[in-house]
Amino acid sequence: MIVGIIGATGYAGAELVRLLAGHPGVSGFALASVSHEGDRIEHIYPNFLGKIEATLVKPEEAISRSQVVFAALPSGVGEPFAKACIEKSIPFIDLSADFRFDDDEETFAAWYGKSFVYNELRNYSVYGLPELNRSRIKELASAKKLIIGNPGCYPTGASLGAFPALAKGIAGPGTIIVDSASGITGGGRDPSRSFHYPECADSLAPYKVGAHRHTPEIARNFQAMAAMAARAVSVQQGPAVIFTPHLAPMNRGILSTIYIPLAEEWRPKERSGASRLSGAPRPPTKEIEEKAGEIRRVYEDFYKDEPFVRVLPAGVIAASGRVRQSNFCDISIHLDQAGTTLLAVSAIDNMVKGAAGQAVQNMNIIFGFDETDGLKTIPALF
Amino acid sequence: MIVGIIGATGYAGAELVRLLAGHPGVSGFALASVSHEGDRIEHIYPNFLGKIEATLVKPEEAISRSQVVFAALPSGVGEPFAKACIEKSIPFIDLSADFRFDDDEETFAAWYGKSFVYNELRNYSVYGLPELNRSRIKELASAKKLIIGNPGCYPTGASLGAFPALAKGIAGPGTIIVDSASGITGGGRDPSRSFHYPECADSLAPYKVGAHRHTPEIARNFQAMAAMAARAVSVQQGPAVIFTPHLAPMNRGILSTIYIPLAEEWRPKERSGASRLSGAPRPPTKEIEEKAGEIRRVYEDFYKDEPFVRVLPAGVIAASGRVRQSNFCDISIHLDQAGTTLLAVSAIDNMVKGAAGQAVQNMNIIFGFDETDGLKTIPALF
Amino acid sequence: MIVGIIGATGYAGAELVRLLAGHPGVSGFALASVSHEGDRIEHIYPNFLGKIEATLVKPEEAISRSQVVFAALPSGVGEPFAKACIEKSIPFIDLSADFRFDDDEETFAAWYGKSFVYNELRNYSVYGLPELNRSRIKELASAKKLIIGNPGCYPTGASLGAFPALAKGIAGPGTIIVDSASGITGGGRDPSRSFHYPECADSLAPYKVGAHRHTPEIARNFQAMAAMAARAVSVQQGPAVIFTPHLAPMNRGILSTIYIPLAEEWRPKERSGASRLSGAPRPPTKEIEEKAGEIRRVYEDFYKDEPFVRVLPAGVIAASGRVRQSNFCDISIHLDQAGTTLLAVSAIDNMVKGAAGQAVQNMNIIFGFDETDGLKTIPALF
Amino acid sequence: MIVGIIGATGYAGAELVRLLAGHPGVSGFALASVSHEGDRIEHIYPNFLGKIEATLVKPEEAISRSQVVFAALPSGVGEPFAKACIEKSIPFIDLSADFRFDDDEETFAAWYGKSFVYNELRNYSVYGLPELNRSRIKELASAKKLIIGNPGCYPTGASLGAFPALAKGIAGPGTIIVDSASGITGGGRDPSRSFHYPECADSLAPYKVGAHRHTPEIARNFQAMAAMAARAVSVQQGPAVIFTPHLAPMNRGILSTIYIPLAEEWRPKERSGASRLSGAPRPPTKEIEEKAGEIRRVYEDFYKDEPFVRVLPAGVIAASGRVRQSNFCDISIHLDQAGTTLLAVSAIDNMVKGAAGQAVQNMNIIFGFDETDGLKTIPALF
Missing domain, CATH: 3.30.360.10 (Dihydrodipicolinate Reductase; domain 2)
Known part of the structure; x- marks a missing residue:
């Protein structure tokens, strides 16, 4: 499976790359960045040298090449990419706050100073805390069109x-x-x-x-x-x-x-x-x-x-x-x-269960992978 | 004024030494340690080299040579030194919990598993939080016999x-x-x-x-x-x-x-x-x-x-x-x-206002020094 | 394959446990500790809870149950365990300095203050820096009796x-x-x-x-x-x-x-x-x-x-x-x-290529695993 | 004595302020900043609240009000201020590299990519490492016109x-x-x-x-x-x-x-x-x-x-x-x-002997203060 990541150069994006590189169901990446398009990810993160090497593409290209798309962007800019994924019937896993308040735009607007751009996307979205909403995530996943509002840390x-x-x-x-x-x-x-x-x-x-x-x-x-x-x-x-x-x-x-x-x-x-x-x-x-x-x-x-x-x-x-x-x-x-x-x-x-790891966990639920795939790291004490 | 410090080799004791070395009213030290008697303070704390150099003496000797005594000891061992100071009519400033519950031995016993050793010492003691008890500290100081129960951090x-x-x-x-x-x-x-x-x-x-x-x-x-x-x-x-x-x-x-x-x-x-x-x-x-x-x-x-x-x-x-x-x-x-x-x-x-600095502040109140003497350090941001 | 680890409760031992738990060729552990025999590893390292849970056994038991044995012990105490492994024809991978100077006991003695206990073990031993001695390690591995002197950090x-x-x-x-x-x-x-x-x-x-x-x-x-x-x-x-x-x-x-x-x-x-x-x-x-x-x-x-x-x-x-x-x-x-x-x-x-990871790399070479098995972690920048 | 500090909001400048605030010969400050003129130092460094409170002025004003001027600026911008001080016959202590290579402009130019602006200033300047040049500093100080090139850290x-x-x-x-x-x-x-x-x-x-x-x-x-x-x-x-x-x-x-x-x-x-x-x-x-x-x-x-x-x-x-x-x-x-x-x-x-403290030491030498004035802090171990 090819995975698209929009915003791959931020910390949450880079952590997604790192975790998914060890995922048995992932065969390749399409890494996108608005600010670093054309650069190489391993130049920005030399810790990736020899393991993950890729040129950063446009978000649109990442979406067109992928079977699932993650977005690790600031709140308020990702809805067009979500829309494109829904139209293409591929899951969109959003790490911003844009899809965390889908029943309560008033509250989203009060705290984030923004309105929903495409209201209809809320028909496909679910707040992606598996311990709260696992069954709802699975339901939506079966219908092929799905947006995850990945929780805050x-x-x-x-x-x-x-x-x-x-x-x-x-x-x-x-x-x-x-x-x-x-x-x-x-x-x-x-x-x-x-x-x-x-x-x-x-x-x-x-x-x-x-x-x-x-x-x-x-x-x-x-x-x-x-x-x-x-x-x-x-x-x-x-x-x-x-x-x-x-x-x-x-x-x-x-x-x-x-x-x-x-x-x-x-x-x-x-x-x-x-x-x-x-x-x-x-x-x-x-x-x-x-x-x-x-x-x-x-x-x-x-x-x-x-x-x-x-x-x-x-x-x-x-x-x-x-x-x-x-x-x-x-x-x-x-x-x-x-x-x-x-x-x-x-x-x-905060970078794993609080961001990238939980997003991978959601991907696993959506695609029927073992929920721990890509997430088997045993923590060290030091 | 010669200052005695019992327990000078612990962190609170060493911080007392450091602060008092810059105090305009302090002319010398009598540093005591039970476990390091005979050693030199600057061998234990090489950061003191060239500034504070002294052989560690017995607590009794420190008391006999000093006009004020600080004790930075574990709870439950300092009362005999307090008694000796009261008998000698010099202030005793105790950084342990021994004199923090003088109205409520029941509570002290419940939490510290110890009883008061010399009940009569409580006639001379005061909880040394200046912002709460400054006037009481001054009152007792005028009577020459005084024990400070220096607050916890x-x-x-x-x-x-x-x-x-x-x-x-x-x-x-x-x-x-x-x-x-x-x-x-x-x-x-x-x-x-x-x-x-x-x-x-x-x-x-x-x-x-x-x-x-x-x-x-x-x-x-x-x-x-x-x-x-x-x-x-x-x-x-x-x-x-x-x-x-x-x-x-x-x-x-x-x-x-x-x-x-x-x-x-x-x-x-x-x-x-x-x-x-x-x-x-x-x-x-x-x-x-x-x-x-x-x-x-x-x-x-x-x-x-x-x-x-x-x-x-x-x-x-x-x-x-x-x-x-x-x-x-x-x-x-x-x-x-x-x-x-x-x-x-x-x-x-925690080492200054939470321990040694507050003890120095209490000494300043007792002896009528400016309350900021020895405590004028301006904090750095880094 | 069952892996024995003697000295599993030290930092290098615990890191071995952690790395090998993710190794595709490892089916189980026999964890040994002299000082904590009978305790459970996950009580000493609660970071292992739910992933690695085992009672610590005697070194002899670990050797008897394993197909390869690692020792993460201080220098000078592991030779008897090495001998037992050679007699049993299973590889012994030693993280101490005991087998790092096999051609030069004089130098070992000068710096470590100890002599070799069983000189004959040096017939089976090799200094385990793969980038220097990979072919020699493979040679010895084919003969079934093998001691690795795993390099210092x-x-x-x-x-x-x-x-x-x-x-x-x-x-x-x-x-x-x-x-x-x-x-x-x-x-x-x-x-x-x-x-x-x-x-x-x-x-x-x-x-x-x-x-x-x-x-x-x-x-x-x-x-x-x-x-x-x-x-x-x-x-x-x-x-x-x-x-x-x-x-x-x-x-x-x-x-x-x-x-x-x-x-x-x-x-x-x-x-x-x-x-x-x-x-x-x-x-x-x-x-x-x-x-x-x-x-x-x-x-x-x-x-x-x-x-x-x-x-x-x-x-x-x-x-x-x-x-x-x-x-x-x-x-x-x-x-x-x-x-x-x-x-x-x-x-x-220092804990991975400088100790436990290099030991796993040596195990991989000995047993013909892919040299990166158990060692695929991509480093994070943070 | 009024002390002027140009570049008071950088780390070296703020450390100068902090050290000089405890100097017995310093009665007041004239703090200058190009980028923060009009702001208050204690808003930028809230650690100064209650101890050092001042509005940041223009460099020219700081020079006009002071008996000595420190400059904690990037290399290449401070010469005009040095010139003004020489004309006013007050010492100028420069923490940049501008006056560290006064005998070797070629080397300064090769490494810093800049030339001297006012060559004649080198008649008054000395490299301010007291352990090397104390006597030369004293000589120049007696002549009233003096520039210190304070050493690099x-x-x-x-x-x-x-x-x-x-x-x-x-x-x-x-x-x-x-x-x-x-x-x-x-x-x-x-x-x-x-x-x-x-x-x-x-x-x-x-x-x-x-x-x-x-x-x-x-x-x-x-x-x-x-x-x-x-x-x-x-x-x-x-x-x-x-x-x-x-x-x-x-x-x-x-x-x-x-x-x-x-x-x-x-x-x-x-x-x-x-x-x-x-x-x-x-x-x-x-x-x-x-x-x-x-x-x-x-x-x-x-x-x-x-x-x-x-x-x-x-x-x-x-x-x-x-x-x-x-x-x-x-x-x-x-x-x-x-x-x-x-x-x-x-x-x-690096901030004290490597920058601000050494600059104060130079000021002490120039003005005949005790060389340790303002520099009596005993280091803590922690």
Whole structure:
């Protein structure tokens, strides 16, 4: 199968190239770039020398030569390519935000400042988080015309970390706080002050506090899972969400610490949280550990058939470094010492499960490949 | 003035040596170490060569030669040295947790597994967070016998970030979440798997989730400030606190993102937080920014006489790298997009304001030095 | 094929596990550890969860169950296991230094402070640098009894960077200087002050200057290649070598900058190196570039059949980050501005081509697998 | 004294501001920037908030208001400002290369592609390496009109590491190789692909091999010291120099490993370097250590009055992290195992002794301040 990649010279595009070069179902590439047309990919990425060597073509040429097309472009420019693929009846897997809000143009417009270009494309599109929408992806794939709105990096980690709690009634009323930190590859390939080595290294800081575009995507996913769980039209709204992204001095990885208020029935009976005299918090009791164990088992059961979600055993805490270069999402389950809040910690590689790897996973589902093809890398610890 | 430092070879001890070597009121050192007695400090820290050269003596000798004694020891071993200093009527500044819970031995015992050794020492001790207890420190200093329980690193950043909101009624009912990340010097000088370079670098992870010893110290500080604000005995309990520490791949710094539920009267009137149709969150409105500005002015006013707290102007977000090697605590003020929660972000250098620098600040207060003596380093950006 | 790995819990052992888990010819493992016998590998390396799960057995059991055995042990303890494998007629691939000096026990003893335990094992052993000894490895493999002395990390990068210059008479008389820097995984898994994050990060320093054990291995390889080139018994000694290792604040990678005096016939005719008036050096001329190009072509030709050596085109300089997690050795070719010295720069991943990957490459040669099986990872740039 | 700084917003300029803000002889600043005129320095560097707050003015205004002027500008643009200062009889301290080659315009032109603009300025200028030219700087300072050509970062570390060997006849004939690595602040404040975090982190590579502009400056310094030592007009040329800069994944610091062929009389008598049988190198003998000790004592004596050069004791190897944020140059002395070559390792902070700190040191010499004023920072280990 020939794979087309539009935007092959950006970081997500290059990671797609790298992963797909090891895919048993891929026989060749048609790599396209608007800004580097005519250049060679191995001159831009000398790490590819001897393994991937190709001249960058126009997007139109990539589409005409391919059986599937990925687009790793900024939001707002890819719809014409999607349209061309639909007309040609080949799947289009879009890594931008353009097809992530297909039921809610109002929200897309509010956060991205853009409108849909071709409304009719939404008849063919699906939000490509396999753990949420695998069956819908397969349905559309059978009809040959299909657009994947590949999820954002932060929403992937946040959603997978919270889904079982939402689906199984573990989450009670109240706001869910998603506190995340990303490696600096998340900022892409273009140099800027924010990603200049001396200003990133040895420092940690949040950015776009209370204002990051991934907030509505996270909230929508939470709502979708809560609604699916309720199997009821009446559930209109999911929990309120506060999302804070940070930039951490590392290359790859997103670590999300997710604070989910526990439903009353999931709280330990005898609270250990506070001294009766002073009101000071107390260390966690054995009951806290047991309750965390119960919830962990719900998570394990929920994800038991998922090839890329690992619910970690008690005593192992999710760490971004342990999923590096893999498509895994690791999740560890904890309770606060007072037993009122579930702390789900999720870790992904932002370039793999958070972008290119998930796109390959979607391609595998569409074409009936083994879902792990091209994604078998075992993460190193170092 | 001769300064004694017990535990001079640990990271906090060495940082004390470094800072005090530049203090105009310090004429000499008596450096003590239990494990390295007889060695020379500049052999252990060759970065000191030519500037600080001294043989390490016994703690007793350091006490006998000094006008003030710092102890940078593990919790549970320093009380005999404190007793000796009180008997000699010289101030004892303790960087361990031994004197941080003097009103609540029950809580100290629950989290540290130890009891007080000399109860009577608590007649002379004070929790040394100057922004909370400066006047009490001065009071005790006048009586010549004084023990400082120097605050923990995380509690310093968390407390300073939340104090004005607690004192001025900006915080409403509900749990305050403190999500913090520390540089790896926080783990001290002893090598271990957790701080082994290949297992720390390029990775981010929480640790001791729901179970870190700094939780009760943070909660107690919040309660103390809330009570002080209320000026009423009736206020017995502060807000519930959830605290999650993370380890970040950097040397110095603690960045805390603090989620504080807003009191009803501090919430924007017209919420911008959600679409009426889909319930999806909306980007922050101008009113959100204005409300953040109001709160920022409360913070600025609260800290206007503090030499080491910088409330950052709108548009500048606190970053750990911008306070490196200084005694500053930077605080930036934000609201979530729905206007329900204050996000206060604080940044300190864990080795300075979070440990040795704050200890020097306490010494300055006790002896009537300028509070910034020895602490005038302007942080570099890089 | 079942693969035995003795010392599976060290970094080189774990990297072997990780690489071999993706090898098409490997059907199972027998993982052994002296210090962790009975533990599970995925508890020690949670990054393996769901992919590699096994109980660690005794070395003897691993040998009895396997068709090939790797040992990733300290020098001086593996000979009994080698003996057992020879008796069982299965290949033994040793990552320590024990079988790297089989013709020169005197040198081994001088640098490692140990003698050979079983001299007779040297009848079966070969130094496993495929680019030097591939045919000898194949010869021994056909006889079924075989020990590989897998090369050291620094000697691999240094040798590959200098071999063509030595073999083709580009190197003239004089000392060759190898100035190398390694990532910190090179120090292994045991925590120590030298590899403690706060003391490594943001710093660069040499270590064991003029005294590193890899010096005689590099010198011997240079001599072997020079002798092979000369095809003459008369060539007894190779060039003098100075080798300086540095520790760099990164996880993986070895970058070697190798200074090789040019033979007279390879020096540019019209030197551009110095001003006639002041003796000051001049910028490189076009002739310098051309001469570098000639030498580059010699290198390309020398390595044209090697699957893992990439001679980089003009304008691309070898960088350790561009071979990360791959078995590649990248080499770039330069001349100093005066045209007297060849600067060959080589980059490898110290854990892959410098250790585990090269061991897998040797296994592939022995068993007739494709030499790249299990080693197809394309390096990412980030 | 009012200090003018032209180019205050670049990294070297900002470091000047930071160091001079703590200088006891500095009462105020006139900060100038061409590109940011009218902006405020604390908006560009929020780390300065509360400590250094100033509006950026035109260069002309800075000159008119100041008693000394620093210029931290690209090479080739600062001569008009130097001229204005000479006319006003105030010292001008230039951090660019414009005044580093005042005796050899030919070499400056060859490497920088520019000619001198005002030749007459060279009557007032001196190359500002205090360890080489302190007396000449003082001479010119007495005449009130003075231009300092502040040394380049690499030449500072390389020169100090080699000077005693050149001055005392320890260096024999042959090429000196300077192999250096710099932290990424050396690339300045402007974002670019080379200094983009994801492409720098966890990687090490040389750049401008055989072609870096600091090569002639290093060679000229070596020649100057050799000539000074010989006190003879006949010595026209210094040793040939090969200089290779690398970029290391760290913020600050330059580590130089300098290979200096030993003069015959400085070589150990009984060489330990090679086995008589195999020619393999031997570990260093005691005599090697003793000879290194002799040379170390020569270095110690040479630098005994220098406030910023530390010759490290046996057993301590220079490391860039141990001079961070200080004006120190640390030097350690080693011999290769064969006793033919001196390995001098020098470490500086590229932003301090390599740029802004050395400029302050020059100001101190000119104005008769204590040479360490503003430069008393004791480096931290972490």
